[in-house]
Amino acid sequence: MEATGTQAGKEKQILAAARRIFATTGYYQARVEDIAREAGIGKGTVYEYFTSKEELYLQMLLEIADSYASGLAEVIGRPGDLREKLLGIGRHLRDFLQEHGQLARMFLQDPGPVNRKLQDHLLQIRRETVQQVEKLLAAGAAAGHMRPVDTGVAARFFLGGLAGVLLPGLIEELAPPEALAMTVDIFLQGIDSS
Amino acid sequence: MEATGTQAGKEKQILAAARRIFATTGYYQARVEDIAREAGIGKGTVYEYFTSKEELYLQMLLEIADSYASGLAEVIGRPGDLREKLLGIGRHLRDFLQEHGQLARMFLQDPGPVNRKLQDHLLQIRRETVQQVEKLLAAGAAAGHMRPVDTGVAARFFLGGLAGVLLPGLIEELAPPEALAMTVDIFLQGIDSS
Amino acid sequence: MEATGTQAGKEKQILAAARRIFATTGYYQARVEDIAREAGIGKGTVYEYFTSKEELYLQMLLEIADSYASGLAEVIGRPGDLREKLLGIGRHLRDFLQEHGQLARMFLQDPGPVNRKLQDHLLQIRRETVQQVEKLLAAGAAAGHMRPVDTGVAARFFLGGLAGVLLPGLIEELAPPEALAMTVDIFLQGIDSS
Amino acid sequence: MEATGTQAGKEKQILAAARRIFATTGYYQARVEDIAREAGIGKGTVYEYFTSKEELYLQMLLEIADSYASGLAEVIGRPGDLREKLLGIGRHLRDFLQEHGQLARMFLQDPGPVNRKLQDHLLQIRRETVQQVEKLLAAGAAAGHMRPVDTGVAARFFLGGLAGVLLPGLIEELAPPEALAMTVDIFLQGIDSS
DNA sequence: TATGAATGAGCGTTCATTCAT
DNA sequence: AATGAATGAACGCTCATTCAT
Numbered sequence: 001m002e003a004t005g006t007q008a009g010k011e012k013q014i015l016a017a018a019r020r021i022f023a024t025t026g027y028y029q030a031r032v033e034d035i036a037r038e039a040g041i042g043k044g045t046v047y048e049y050f051t052s053k054e055e056l057y058l059q060m061l062l063e064i065a066d067s068y069a070s071g072l073a074e075v076i077g078r079p080g081d082l083r084e085k086l087l088g089i090g091r092h093l094r095d096f097l098q099e100h101g102q103l104a105r106m107f108l109q110d111p112g113p114v115n116r117k118l119q120d121h122l123l124q125i126r127r128e129t130v131q132q133v134e135k136l137l138a139a140g141a142a143a144g145h146m147r148p149v150d151t152g153v154a155a156r157f158f159l160g161g162l163a164g165v166l167l168p169g170l171i172e173e174l175a176p177p178e179a180l181a182m183t184v185d186i187f188l189q190g191i192d193s194s
Numbered sequence: 195m196e197a198t199g200t201q202a203g204k205e206k207q208i209l210a211a212a213r214r215i216f217a218t219t220g221y222y223q224a225r226v227e228d229i230a231r232e233a234g235i236g237k238g239t240v241y242e243y244f245t246s247k248e249e250l251y252l253q254m255l256l257e258i259a260d261s262y263a264s265g266l267a268e269v270i271g272r273p274g275d276l277r278e279k280l281l282g283i284g285r286h287l288r289d290f291l292q293e294h295g296q297l298a299r300m301f302l303q304d305p306g307p308v309n310r311k312l313q314d315h316l317l318q319i320r321r322e323t324v325q326q327v328e329k330l331l332a333a334g335a336a337a338g339h340m341r342p343v344d345t346g347v348a349a350r351f352f353l354g355g356l357a358g359v360l361l362p363g364l365i366e367e368l369a370p371p372e373a374l375a376m377t378v379d380i381f382l383q384g385i386d387s388s
Numbered sequence: 389m390e391a392t393g394t395q396a397g398k399e400k401q402i403l404a405a406a407r408r409i410f411a412t413t414g415y416y417q418a419r420v421e422d423i424a425r426e427a428g429i430g431k432g433t434v435y436e437y438f439t440s441k442e443e444l445y446l447q448m449l450l451e452i453a454d455s456y457a458s459g460l461a462e463v464i465g466r467p468g469d470l471r472e473k474l475l476g477i478g479r480h481l482r483d484f485l486q487e488h489g490q491l492a493r494m495f496l497q498d499p500g501p502v503n504r505k506l507q508d509h510l511l512q513i514r515r516e517t518v519q520q521v522e523k524l525l526a527a528g529a530a531a532g533h534m535r536p537v538d539t540g541v542a543a544r545f546f547l548g549g550l551a552g553v554l555l556p557g558l559i560e561e562l563a564p565p566e567a568l569a570m571t572v573d574i575f576l577q578g579i580d581s582s
Numbered sequence: 583m584e585a586t587g588t589q590a591g592k593e594k595q596i597l598a599a600a601r602r603i604f605a606t607t608g609y610y611q612a613r614v615e616d617i618a619r620e621a622g623i624g625k626g627t628v629y630e631y632f633t634s635k636e637e638l639y640l641q642m643l644l645e646i647a648d649s650y651a652s653g654l655a656e657v658i659g660r661p662g663d664l665r666e667k668l669l670g671i672g673r674h675l676r677d678f679l680q681e682h683g684q685l686a687r688m689f690l691q692d693p694g695p696v697n698r699k700l701q702d703h704l705l706q707i708r709r710e711t712v713q714q715v716e717k718l719l720a721a722g723a724a725a726g727h728m729r730p731v732d733t734g735v736a737a738r739f740f741l742g743g744l745a746g747v748l749l750p751g752l753i754e755e756l757a758p759p760e761a762l763a764m765t766v767d768i769f770l771q772g773i774d775s776s
Numbered sequence: 777t778a779t780g781a782a783t784g785a786g787c788g789t790t791c792a793t794t795c796a797t
Numbered sequence: 798a799a800t801g802a803a804t805g806a807a808c809g810c811t812c813a814t815t816c817a818t
Contacts, residue, residue, distance in 0.1 A: 010802090026307075028222050032788065042804040044790080053788065109308045119303075123365065149380060153373045156362065157355040157380060164354010165347060171317065179347045186343060186351060190384025226813060227780095236779040238815080247813065416610050420792060421801095430800040432794080441792065501608075511753065537768060541761045544750065545743040545768060552742010553735060559705065567735045574731060574739060578772030592781090614809065615784095624783040626811080635809065783815080787808105794804080 011049045014039050018060045023103040027057055027112025058118050064103065068096055069125045076132050082140045083188060089133070090162050090180045097166060105170045130155050137191070147193035158187050205243045208233045212254045217297035221251055221306025252312050258297065262290055263319045270326050276334040277382060283327070284356050284374045291360060299364045324349045331385070341387035352381050399437045402427045406448045411490040415445055415501065446506050456484055457513045464520050470528040471576060477521070478550050478568045489558055518543045525579070535581035546575050593631045596621050600642045605684040609639055609695065640700050650678055651707045658714050664722045665770060671715070672744050672762045676751075683752055712737050719773070729775035740769050 017039035021030045032053050036043040050056040075088040097104055114122075133155035140146050165183050169175050211233035215224045226247050230237040244250040269282040291298055308316075327349035334340050359377050363369050405427035409418045420441050424431040438444040463476040485492055521543035528534050553571050557563050599621035603612045614635050618625045632638040657670040715737035722728050747765050751757050 029307075031786090043788095044804050045802080047789070048802070109305055109313075111303055111305070114303045126362075149376060150370075150373070153359060153369070153376050154380060156358045156369075157377050158358075160358010160361070161351040161355030163358065164350045164352075167354070168320075168350065171313075175347070175350075176344075179344070182343060182347050183351050186348060186384035187380070188384075189386070190380035190382075192383070225811090230780095237813095238779050239777085241814070242777070419790090424801095431792095432800050433798080435793070436798070501611075507753075514750075515754075537764060538758075538761070541747060541757070541764050542768060544746045544757075545765050546746075548746010548749070549739040549743030552738045552740075552745065555742070556708075556738065563735070563738075564732075567732070570731060570735050571739050574736060574772035575768070576772075577774070578768035578770075580771070613807090625809095626783050627781080629810070630781070779816100779818085781815105781817095783813100784811105785813100786811090789809100790805105790807090792804100792806100794802105795800100796802095797800085 010039075010041070010045070014041070014046055014049055014056070015060050015063060018056050019064070019103060022057060022060065022112075023100075023105075026110030028110065032056075054113055054115070057112055058115070061107075061118055062121060064100060065122060065125055069128065071096070072129060073132070076136070082136055083184060085136055086133075086158065086184045086187070087180065089159075090166070090184060093162060094166055094169075094180065097170060101170055108167075108170070130159065133158060140191075145194050146191050149191055154191055161187065204233075204235070204239070208235070208240055208243055208250070209254050209257060212250050213258070213297060216251060216254065216306075217294075217300045220300050220304030222304065226250075248307055248309070251306055252309070255301075255312055256315055258294060259316060259319055262286075263322065265290070266323060267326070270330070276330055277378060279330055280327075280352065280378045280381070281374065283353075284360070284378060287356060288360055288374065291364060295364055302361075302364070324353065327352060334385075339388055340385050343385055348385055355381065398427075398429070398433070402429070402434060402437055402444070403448050403451060406444050407452070410445060410448065411488075420444075442501055442503070445501075446503065449506055450509055452488060453510060453513055457516065459484070460517060461520070464524070470524055471572060473524055474521075474546065474572045474575065475568065477547075478554070478572060481550060482554055482568065485554060485558060492558060518547065521546060528579075533582050534579050537579055542579055549575065592621075592623070592627070596623070596628055596631055596638070597642050597645060600638050601646070604639060604642065605682075614638075636695055639695075643700060644703055646682060647704060647707055651710065653678070654711060655714070658718070664718055665766060667718055668715075668740065668766045668769065669762065671741075672748070672766060675744060676748055676762065679748060679752060712741065715740060722773075727776050728773050731773055736773055743769065 014035070017035050018030075021035045021038050024030075025034075030053075032046055033043050035056070036046050039046075046056065050059065072089065072092050075092045076085055078085070078088060080088070130152070134151040137146070137151040137154055141148070141151070161183060165175050165179050208229065211229050212224075215229045215232050218224075219228075224247075226240055227237050229250070230240050233240075240250065244253065266283065266286055269286045270279055272279070272282060274282070324346070328345040331340070331345040331348055335342070335345070355377060359369050359373050402423065405423050406418075409423045409426050412418075413422075418441075420434055421431050423444070424434050427434075434444065438447065460477065460480055463480045464473055466473070466476060468476070518540070522539040525534070525539040525542055529536070529539070549571060553563050553567050596617065599617050600612075603617045603620050606612075607616075612635075614628055615625050617638070618628050621628075628638065632641065654671065654674055657674045658667055660667070660670060662670070712734070716733040719728070719733040719736055723730070723733070743765060747757050747761050
């Protein structure tokens with residue numbers, strides 16, 4: 001009964017260990033043996049589940065990135081007006097950074113061999129995110145009260161600004177709780193036409 | 195006297211070569227021998243001027259960062275109203291990315307061993323930048339017409355948004371020329387009180 | 389009873405698989421798992437019948453060598469004059485190379501860890517072969533018409549020459565069909581006294 | 583003055599060490615570190631002169647093979663009748679086996695990764711050798727007194743027979759000194775027409 | 777001061793073997 | 798008896814660093 005669980009479980013187990021080790025030391029400093037030890041298994045076992053260190057790193061990042069992206073899509077899909085949706089996006093990023101702060105910090109400091117596959121995947125997620133925000137803005141524009149700014153620029157500005165407000169929390173002092181609402185507020189007034 | 199000049203010259207020469215090589219391949223892929231060859235000197239000579247590969251990398255980044263920071267201070271010091279100064283900040287970042295795009299891209303994709311010293315230095319530059327923008331905003335607030343937003347949040351939002359608009363140009367399509375003005379415009383209206 | 393039969397059957401099955409895999413890839417490139425898969429059994433089962441990869445390799449070669457040796461003895465035992473017997477020896481080698489060409493080629497290109505036991509066994513077979521040929525020659529000498537050459541040297545010369553004519557067929561063009569008769573003919577005239 | 587000598591000398595030094603180590607243990611059992619230690623240098627230095635273990639092995643064998651081949655050509659080129667030339671070929675092989683016996687034994691027991699390049703090279707040497715002997719035989723035939731045997735078969739028979747007489751000396755008792763003359767004698771009478 | 781030949785620590789990966797089921 | 802998931806010893810190769818010249 002647990003037999004199948006053992007295999008699938010071990011893959012998850014290795015991915016979790018990889019997450020912790022890579023997050024702590026970065027790609028190049030992490031040794032496969034460390035990850036195996038962290039997972040409580042032998043070094044060779046890692047290679048039963050992943051073909052190489054790079055592949056393991058890739059799978060781990062893709063898993064995280066996909067969980068981020070699907071969570072974001074879910075947040076945007078929730079009913080609510082533009083302000084609520086932008087706030088949701090901000091909260092989602094903040095929560096993500098809170099949960100995976102160590103890993104995010106690592107990725108910002110030592111992303112390792114960002115190969116084509118991973119880079120394309122991350123870019124794709126980013127493009128989708130920008131497009132989703134653009135759609136929100138376009139809908140807001142249709143509903144009136146929004147001055148005719150380029151939605152592409154506005155979306156990138158908003159998402160970048162969000163990162164500018166939240167990312168420093170990874171390293172220095174956390175942004176105050178009301179910073180999120182304030183950020184959305186500035187942005188909304190910035191694109192308002194009334 | 196000329197001897198010292200030669201030495202200082204050779205150090206610059208090595209730093210320039212390091213800039214090109216690191217920008218091309220990232221920290222971990224770059225070999226000290228490549229840098230020496232690029233600088234037209236012997237491998238051992240690098241170690242006459244820098245104690246290690248990491249130290250060389252560090253010095254190279256600090257040099258760039260300082261040139262960015264001093265340029266930024268100069269831009270902000272120029273006479274002009276808030277809009278002109280924010281535009282100047284944006285142009286400065288845009289120009290920097292244009293000149294050092296390859297290096298910036300490398301740093302985003304493989305920052306290498308960002309050690310305490312470098313991290314503190316970069317953080318310090320960032321803090322100063324944020325403070326300078328905050329000062330601009332505070333001055334603007336004093337001059338009236340600005341609603342009472344937290345200048346720290348607003349400054350981070352502006353700088354982050356600027357990066358969000360300009361950085362994608364490193365990888366995908368460049369932001370349109372008017373994007374900068376549009377960005378500043380949205381932000382200014384966002385903090386306007388009239 | 390059938391149980392024992394199954395065991396013996398499985399051992400043969402593994403040996404046959406080993407023959408195919410080793411013949412294809414050589415000792416060092418062959419993986420125990422490949423042999424197990426070829427035999428249609430699990431990897432661990434191989435170790436129920438053979439204590440190690442090396443032991444399996446050894447047994448496989450001994451089996452082949454013994455079949456070669458017993459076939460050779462049978463050929464030599466057949467009634468006929470010297471010429472017919474030497475021709476029989478040649479045909480036996482040619483047939484063996486035809487049937488086990490791949491394996492023979494492998495053994496010539498990558499014999500693997502030829503340990504004492506195997507080496508002694510192969511040497512023993514070779515010595516017996518040489519002795520059998522010497523006996524033939526001695527008998528021929530007794531029957532007259534043979535000049536007094538050292539039978540040991542003559543036997544080695546004949547067997548080596550045979551290999552020199554037939555072995556190249558493993559790699560480059562096959563020896564023409566009449567080459568065998570011609571070889572025996574040259575040799576017989578070489579030792580003739582008339 | 584010895585500066586250039588140092589480099590060329592080190593390559594020879596490594597090749598000599600490789601010859602000894604490979605001859606002793608075979609390709610797969612030999613560790614690069616062993617060869618380096620035998621050469622009295624560091625492990626990394628081997629890679630300053632050879633790109634890989636396989637390449638080193640290859641170069642070593644090619645060096646030996648070429649020295650064998652050029653020596654053989656020299657021997658055949660010496661003035662003398664057919665008997666003297668065939669004797670010379672035999673002596674050359676015997677001397678080679680005496681000097682490089684350990685290596686030859688190794689190569690027969692564990693030739694390692696005989697790659698295309700090496701195999702082609704060795705085959706080429708063998709083909710040339712066969713052709714040179716064929717030419718000798720054809721010249722002998724033209725001079726009369728030789729019955730019309732296929733020179734290709736005869737040459738292969740002679741060279742194989744030579745190996746059959748001399749190679750056993752690598753492992754068991756050495757062939758008696760007169761074995762060589764006897765071998766040539768049998769062969770010459772075998773192809774004689776008088 | 778400048779050099780580059782020499783070094784060896786360090787790590788990713790393979791695969792024969794084991795053993796719990 | 799049969800299995801295959803798990804193991805870890807073993808080794809080729811890289812490259813930052815040293816040091817004799």
